[in-house]
Amino acid sequence: MRIGTGYDVHRLGDGEKLVIGGVLIPYDKGLIGHSDADVLLHAIMDALLGAAALGDIGKHFPDTDEKYRGISSVKLLETVGEMLAGSRFIIENIDATIIAQQPKMRPYIDTMRDNIAKALGIEVSQVNVKATTEEGLGFTGSGEGISSNAVCLLSSADELTDQSVTVATSDGDDSIRSCEGCSGCTYTKAPSEGKKDSKKDGKKNVKKDVKKEAKKDEKKDSKKDRKTKNKKK
Numbered sequence: 692m693r694i695g696t697g698y699d700v701h702r703l704g705d706g707e708k709l710v711i712g713g714v715l716i717p718y719d720k721g722l723i724g725h726s727d728a729d730v731l732l733h734a735i736m737d738a739l740l741g742a743a744a745l746g747d748i749g750k751h752f753p754d755t756d757e758k759y760r761g762i763s764s765v766k767l768l769e770t771v772g773e774m775l776a777g778s779r780f781i782i783e784n785i786d787a788t789i790i791a792q793q794p795k796m797r798p799y800i801d802t803m804r805d806n807i808a809k810a811l812g813i814e815v816s817q818v819n820v821k822a823t824t825e826e827g828l829g830f831t832g833s834g835e836g837i838s839s840n841a842v843c844l845l846s847s848a849d850e851l852t853d854q855s856v857t858v859a860t861s862d863g864d865d866s867i868r869s870c871e872g873c874s875g876c877t878y879t880k881a882p883s884e885g886k887k888d889s890k891k892d893g894k895k896n897v898k899k900d901v902k903k904e905a906k907k908d909e910k911k912d913s914k915k916d917r918k919t920k921n922k923k924k
Contacts, residue, residue, distance in 0.1 A: 695742025699733035700838035712803025713765040725754035729764035734841040772811040779848040787841035789822040796822035
């Protein structure tokens with residue numbers, strides 16, 4: 692397991708669009724930045740990259756590169772998801788907080804979560820977004836800017852060797868054993884390709900193997916029972 696944290700802040704200015712979590716929010720000011728200045732997604736990307744030891748968004752999407760000017764941070768998040776997939780990392784969950792005095796974020800949070808989940812190819816249940824104010828204190832409290840922080844948990848597909856898979860046998864006892872011949876779960880589908888979370892695929896494969904083993908145990912036990920009955924006869 693790996694934990695990553697991220698933080699981002701942008702100044703509010705007139706004549707700019709306010710985009711947070713991939714949602715265009717009606718407001719008389721917007722965040723100033725090289726891209727769309729989406730503080731929430733920037734914090735999440737930094738958390739993900741940090742957990743995977745892949746640097747930060749400044750390294751991969753520098754504000755000195757014109758191709759990133761005005762780009763949607765959702766697209767950048769998709770790219771980060773692909774980078775994680777290439778490095779065989781699985782996203783367990785993301786928890787992020789938006790710090791802003793105004794506007795109110797609650798009406799848009801569910802859409803933000805959906806945007807994040809879709810961009811990364813994970814379930815909405817794996818993404819949590821909160822919003823808070825600083826009671827008028829600091830630069831966010833005075834309305835000068837908006838900030839966000841995020842934390843995430845990753846696991847490595849290389850570590851999913853299932854050395855302690857629990858299989859329920861027909862006699863009610865649990866049997867602890869690894870998947871036979873397992874060399875680690877595969878992690879081949881990037882979010883932009885398969886649109887399916889490789890974590891789901893890995894877990895499905897493990898569940899299938901477990902069910903097969905359980906059925907084998909049931910068959911063996913039933914054969915033993917028949918032999919015992921025949922001997923008694």
